[in-house]
Structures are given as structure tokens and as C-alpha cells.
Amino acid sequence: MACLPAELIDLVVEQISHDMETLRSCALTCLTWNARCRYHIFHTISLNYISIRRFRTMLQSAPDIGIYVKRLVMESWAEVDTLISEHDFPALKSLEYIWSIRPIVKGHYVLCHFPTVTNLSLRSCGSIDICALILAFPYLTHLSLCGERKISYFGGKSSNVTKVNTSLECLSIEKASGDALRRVLEGFDLPCLLKIRLGQIQPGDLNTVRDLLDIRGPQLLEFGIRFSGTWGNDEESCRELVSKCHRLQTLHLDCVGCTRSLSDARETFIIAPLSRLPSTALSQLTVADNHSFSFGLDSFDALDAILCTPRFDRLKLLRIVFYDEEQELFDQWVEFYQEFMPLVHARNIVNPMIPQPSFSFDADAASLS
Known part of the structure; x- marks a missing residue:
């Protein structure tokens, strides 16, 4: 052999x-x-407070196996934090951290032990100093933050005048806040940023999101946003949201969490941004707005009218998402779709209709790539 x-x-x-x-x-x-x-x-290893000691014993008898570990999934228990270090996994590239109940600040958490990581995902995380987090990983390209509370910045005001360059390419925050995004803008240059997904965006966060897109929108290939909360007359603000995104290939627009009438939400958060999208490279579009596309014979008219323009000639995948699990309503929705969306039939656009959120904040940050 x-x-x-x-x-x-x-x-x-x-x-x-x-x-x-x-x-x-x-x-x-x-x-x-x-x-x-x-x-x-040993490519992917999952450790918790039970398995960590067994793996620690294995490393002591065969320390060379650590170099094969490329992806590590950890639960935030004291035993995990104290029993492993960067020396155990010198070639680690992807780190997933689950149930991080303690505040994550520089110098206080196990994440600082792994400077070689390029893909980082934090699930069910608590308070995070997002600036310190990015600084702790000099080679970070994919960052995904999921949690039960808003990801916000805490700590003193940075004294750095010069922005720090980062290699970050993909940024996904399930519950983003304006202050966290503002600190990222103030503290970092993002020359490599190509993909952004932001969730739970409320009216007070919109200006910061627009500032982010004004600066980095021209280089983006993918952008996703989920609006939530109580909105007023914000159509004009949302209309210009992606007006600087000239290279955009994938776009996700989700307003299911907004407390507005269905027709107003669709017009403000979906139709208005699409009407000013300058990109002619868009190939994938996902929209979701609380079943508003499944009610009434004219449900698709506004969307169909926009997508028929030459700017969307390259569109290959149109995903319209609904949030109902009743099969009867789903069958009715499919019937409406087939009858009142002529664009899809005329251009042979693929449309997988799925009863789930328009985009998920997956624990694996690499899923963004």
C-alpha cells in the first residue's frame, strides 16, 4: 500500500x-x-465541556493532530477557555463560538488565542466590542455575529486618528445597531469588503447604513437587509439606499418585521430601493414582505414593472419568500404567482418558492462566500 x-x-x-x-x-x-x-x-472538531478533556488527553498523546484542525466549533464553558490555546491548532482557519454568555472584549476571551482564523462566527453572543474583535483577528475575512440582543459598541472612544486596514470581505450581523456600524466605519478602512448582511435594522440605524453604503457600496457584490420596528414616512430614505451599489450581483430585501401596512411596506422597502438600483449585474434577488405578494390580483404588478426594465436583464434567480406554513395558502400563493408574474415566464427566470426567511444568519460565516 x-x-x-x-x-x-x-x-x-x-x-x-x-x-x-x-x-x-x-x-x-x-x-x-x-x-x-x-x-x-480532524478537519472539523466540535468541543464542549464534556468532550474538551477527552480531546485534551488525545492532544497530549499525539500533539501533531492539532495541525490538521481547520474548523473548530466551541461552546463557551470555563473548561474550554482554559484547556486549549493557539498552540494546539496552529493552522486553524474557521472558528465557531456558541453560547458566549460573557462580554467579549479584548484580553478577556478565548477568541484572542486564535490569530490565524479567517472565518469567525459567534452565535447567541452577548455584548461585543466589535472593534476589539476585528483587531484581534488580523487575517479575518468572514465575520458572522448572531445573538439574542443587538450587537452594539461599548467602551471608551477610540484615540486612533488613522483608520486601520482590514482584510474583511464578508460581514453578517443578525441584529445590527447603528452605533456598532458607526464604530466600524470610524475605526477601519474596508477595502476588501464585498458582502454585507444586516438584520433588525430600525429607523434610527438607517442613516448609518446609508453612510456605510455610500462609502463601500460601489465595491459590493452582495447586500442583504432586514428591516424591523415601527417606521414612518421613510420611502425617500430607503429609495437611495442602494443607489451607489454599481456592481451588486445579489440583493436581499426583507421587511417582514416592520409594523406598517403590507402595501406601504412593499413600496417603501422593496419597490423604492429597486427603482434606484444602478447595477446592471444583478443576477439574484430575494424579497419578503409578510405575504403581501400573495394577496390580490395586482400583487406582482409593481415588482414586475421594475424587473422588466433593461437594468435587470441579467437576473437569473428571483426568490419571493413567504412566512406561512399552511399548505393550502401555499398552493393558493403558487397559483397567484404562476398567473400574475409574466416576467418569470417570459425570461425563464428560476424562482424557488420557500416558506422560510429570505436570508438566514448562518452560524458558518463561510456560507456567505
């Missing part, structure tokens, strides 16, 4: 990479096979 060409061994191991039992058996063949199987066996 050891005499087989390395390329052939790699092909065989790749074919069984999703079968953990077979991988473990192949790892016992010889040292050559063992090294190649370890790459897949």
Missing part, C-alpha cells in the same frame, strides 16, 4: 472523506495513509 503513488492515495481518501468509519480504518493501513486520513478526520 505504501508504494502506491501519493496522488492515487489522495484520490481514494477523497472519495471516502465523508465516511468517518472508513476513514478511521484506512488510517490504520500505514503511516502514509494515516497522514492523509487525518486531514479529513
Whole structure:
């Protein structure tokens, strides 16, 4: 077996990479096979307060296995924080941190132990100093923050006059706040930023979102926003939201959480921004607005009229999302869709209709890529 060409061994191991039992058996063949199987066996490791001690013992007997770990999923328990360090996983690229109930500030959390990480995802996180978080990861390209409370900035005002360059390409915040976004704008240059997803945007946050898009909108390839809260007459403010996004290829507009009439919400948060979108490269569009597209014979007229313009000639995927689980209503919705959306039939645009949110803040930040 050891005499087989390395390329052939790699092909065989790749074919069984999703079968953990077979991988473990192949790892016992010889040292050559063992090294190649370890790459897949230890690629992703999940640790909690029970498994951390067992893995710690394994590292003590075979310290070289840590170099194979590329993705680490951790629960925030004291044992996890104290029993592992960056030396255990020198090649770590993706880190997912679950149930971080303590405030996350520089110097106080296990995340600082992993400066090599490029993909970082925090789930169910508490208070976060987002600026310190970004500074702690000099090679960070994908950042996803999910939690039960708004992600906000806390701490003293930064004394830095010069902005810090970052390699951040994708930023996803499930419950964004204007102050956190403002601190990111004030503290960092974002020359590589290509994808942004923001959730729970309320009226007080809109100006900061617009400032962010005014600065970085021309370079964005993907933008997603979920509006929420009580809005007044904000159509003009929302109309200019993506007016600087000349290269945009993917756009998500979700206003399900807004307390406005269905027709007003659709016009303000979906139709108005689309009417001023300058990009002619848009290939994917997702819209969601509390079933408003499923009621009435003219539900699709405004959307259809805009999408028929030459600016949307490259549109290949139109996803209209609804939030009802009743199959009867879903069947009725499909019937309305098929009859009153001529654009889709004329241009053969794919439309997967799904009863779920228009975009999710997935724990895996890499999912944004």
C-alpha cells in the first residue's frame, strides 16, 4: 500500500472523506495513509465541556493532530477557555463560538488565542466590542455575529486618528445597531469588503447604513437587509439606499418585521430601493414582505414593472419568500404567482418558492462566500 503513488492515495481518501468509519480504518493501513486520513478526520472538531478533556488527553498523546484542525466549533464553558490555546491548532482557519454568555472584549476571551482564523462566527453572543474583535483577528475575512440582543459598541472612544486596514470581505450581523456600524466605519478602512448582511435594522440605524453604503457600496457584490420596528414616512430614505451599489450581483430585501401596512411596506422597502438600483449585474434577488405578494390580483404588478426594465436583464434567480406554513395558502400563493408574474415566464427566470426567511444568519460565516 505504501508504494502506491501519493496522488492515487489522495484520490481514494477523497472519495471516502465523508465516511468517518472508513476513514478511521484506512488510517490504520500505514503511516502514509494515516497522514492523509487525518486531514479529513480532524478537519472539523466540535468541543464542549464534556468532550474538551477527552480531546485534551488525545492532544497530549499525539500533539501533531492539532495541525490538521481547520474548523473548530466551541461552546463557551470555563473548561474550554482554559484547556486549549493557539498552540494546539496552529493552522486553524474557521472558528465557531456558541453560547458566549460573557462580554467579549479584548484580553478577556478565548477568541484572542486564535490569530490565524479567517472565518469567525459567534452565535447567541452577548455584548461585543466589535472593534476589539476585528483587531484581534488580523487575517479575518468572514465575520458572522448572531445573538439574542443587538450587537452594539461599548467602551471608551477610540484615540486612533488613522483608520486601520482590514482584510474583511464578508460581514453578517443578525441584529445590527447603528452605533456598532458607526464604530466600524470610524475605526477601519474596508477595502476588501464585498458582502454585507444586516438584520433588525430600525429607523434610527438607517442613516448609518446609508453612510456605510455610500462609502463601500460601489465595491459590493452582495447586500442583504432586514428591516424591523415601527417606521414612518421613510420611502425617500430607503429609495437611495442602494443607489451607489454599481456592481451588486445579489440583493436581499426583507421587511417582514416592520409594523406598517403590507402595501406601504412593499413600496417603501422593496419597490423604492429597486427603482434606484444602478447595477446592471444583478443576477439574484430575494424579497419578503409578510405575504403581501400573495394577496390580490395586482400583487406582482409593481415588482414586475421594475424587473422588466433593461437594468435587470441579467437576473437569473428571483426568490419571493413567504412566512406561512399552511399548505393550502401555499398552493393558493403558487397559483397567484404562476398567473400574475409574466416576467418569470417570459425570461425563464428560476424562482424557488420557500416558506422560510429570505436570508438566514448562518452560524458558518463561510456560507456567505
